[in-house]
Amino acid sequence: MVSPELSSAIAEFGEPRGYLAAASIGLPPRRAVEALTADLAAWAAADRDPQGYDPVIAATRASYADLVNVPASSVAIGSQSSVLTSLVAAAVPEGAEVLLVDGDFSSIEFPFLQRPGVRVRAVPLEELADAVTDETWIVVFSLVQSATGRVADTAAILEAAQRHGAYTFCDTTQAAGVLPVDASPFDVTVCHAYKWLCAPRGVAFLTVSERMLPLLTPTQAGWYAGDDVWSSCYGPAMNLAHDARRFDVSPAWQAWIGAEQSIGLFAGLDIDEVWRRASGLGDALCDALGVPQQHQAIVTWPDPTGADLARLTAAGIRASGRAGRVRAAFHLWNDESDVAAVVAAVR
Template sequence: MVSTLTAPSRPLAAAIAEFGEPRGYVATASIGIPPRRSVEALRADLDAWSRADRDPQGYDAIVDRTRRSYARLVGLDAGRVAIGSQTSVQASLVASAVPDGAEVLVAERDFSSLLVPFAQRPGAKLRAVPVEALAESVTDETFLVVFSLVQSATGYVADAAAIREAAARHGALTFCDTTQATGVLTVAAGDFDITVCHAYKWLCSPRGVSFLTVGENADAVLRPAQGGWYAGDEVWQSCYGTEITLAPDARRFDVSPAWQAWVGAEASIGMFAELDIAEIWQRAAGLGELLCHELGLPQQHQAIVSWPDPDGSQLERMSAAGIRISGRAGRARASFHLWNTEDDVAAIVRAVH
C-alpha cells in the first residue's frame, strides 16, 4: 500500500500525540475519542468535586472560554454562539419559529435529530429531496432550507455554496447541521443563517455540549422559547420569576450547561481552535481516498467512507479483527480523523477481503 500522507505540521503532530495509538479506531462519526488534555481536565474536576471544592459559578468561565474557542473555530464573534446539550433540542427551537403554512425544504434521509423537529411542527409544509438536489429545489415558496453539511450515513459533502446562492436568490433562510464536519472540515458558520453542532464527534468532546449559531437574518425570526436562567443577561440574577432580562445576543438561546461535559470540551475544542482544519481534512480525506482505491469504490474525497453491507457481514468481520467501526443504513461506515494512518486502512482491507 503506497503512503498517501504527508508529514504533519508540528501543531498537528502534537495534537495527534494527545490520542496515543488508537489503531483500528475508525468510528469518529459515531463518537470521537478524547485527547489526553481533556481526560486530565475531567479527572481533576472530578477530584475537586469529590473534595467538595466545586461550585456552579466556577463553571461559567469554562463555558465562556469554550464558547469563544468554538466561535474562533467557525469564524464568528462569540456573541453569535448559543450553547446547548443536544442538537434535537436546538433544532426544535428553530422549528418552533417556522410560520404556519411555510415550506421547509430538507435533505431526505438526513439525520433524524435534524428532521423530526420540523416534521412535528404543526402547520409547516415539509418537502424532502435528495441532498444533491437541494439547490435546484429551492423556490420562492421556501422559507427555510435544512441540511447537514456532511451526511452522517454516507459522508457526502453538500454543495453548500450552491445551496446558499439558491436560498439567497429566493429569499429563504439556511439551517445547516455541522456535527459531522466541524473539527475535520473547515466550517464558516457565517455562511449560513443558522447552524447547529454537537461536539462529541469530530471535536472529541464529552456528550452534552452543542452549539447554535445565529446570523443577522435569523435574529428577527428565532424566539428564545427554551429560555431559562442561563439565558439571562446577568445569569446569577436570573434564577427566579419571569421578570428577567434576557441576554441581548445569542446567549438568549442558551441552555444551562452540563458542567462536567464542558470541562472536557474546553480542553478539546480549545485544541482544535488552534489547528489548521484544512490540514486535518487533507489527512482524513486522503485516507478515505486510499480506502476507496483499495476496495475498488468510486473516489469520494471524504473523511467518511461507506459502502453497501446489507447483511452486516463485513461489519462483523471487521469487528472480529479488532476494528472499531460503525454501520448505518445498511452500509459499513469508516470515518477517519487526525490520529488515523494507512495502517487503519490496511486493517480494513484485510478484514473485508
C-alpha cells in the same frame, strides 16, 4: 509532512489503532481526560462551585466561535442538536415550506416534521439547490451526511437560497473538527461536539445570524439565558441576554470541562490540514477496495447483511453500519496502517 501543531494534537490521542468510529463518537484527547479527572477530584473534595464553571463556558464558546468563523455573541450553547433545532422549527410561519434532505439525520428533521401547519418537502442531497423555490422559507441540511459522508455543495445551496429569499440551516455535527466550517454565511447552524470535536456528549452549539435572531423565541429560556446569569435565578422578572446567549441552555458542567480542552485543541489547528489527512486516508481505502474515490473522511460501501462490519469487528476494528452500508470514519489519529487493517479484514 505533518505540521508540528497537528503532530502534537495526534499525540494527545495515544495509539488508537483500528478506531474508525469518529462519526459515531470521538475519542477524548489526553488534556480533556486530565481536566475531567481533576474536576471530579475537586468535586469529591468539596472544592467546586457553580460560578467556577463560568470561565470554562466562556472560553469554550469563544474557541468554538473561532473554529467556525463567527463572533462569540452569535453562539448559543445547549446539550442536544434536536433541542436547538426545535427553536428554529417553532419560528416557521404557518403554511410556510421547509425544504429537507431525504435521509438526513433525524435530529434536524423531526422538529420540523412535528410542526403542525408547516409544509415539509424532502429531496435528494444532489437536488437540494435546484429544489429551492420562492415558496421555500428555510433550507435545512447537514454539511456532511451522517449515513454516507457526502459533503453538501454549500455554495450552490447558499446561492439558491439567496436568489429565492430563503433562510438556511446547516448541521455541522459531522463536519466541525475534520472539515473546515464557516458558519457565517448561514442563518443557523447547529453542532453536537461529541463526534469529530471529541468533546463529552452533552455539549452542543447554535449559531444565529443577525437577520434570524429576532425571529427566534427563546422558549426554553432559563437562568443561564439571562443577561446577568446569577441575577436571573428567580422570576417573574426576566431580563434575557440581547445576543445569541438568550437561547442558552444551562450547561452540564462536567461535560464542559472536557469540551473546553477538546474544542480548544481543534481551534488551534489548521482544519484544512486535518481534512487533507482524513480524506486522503479515505481515498486510499477506496483505492485498496477497488471502489471509486469518495474524497471524504467518512468512507462507505454497501453491506446489506452486515457481513463486512462483522469482519471488521472480529478483527478489532471499530467502525459502524448505517442504512445498509459500512461506515469507516478517518480522523486525525488514523494512519495508513488503519487502511491496511480494514482491507485485510474485509478481503
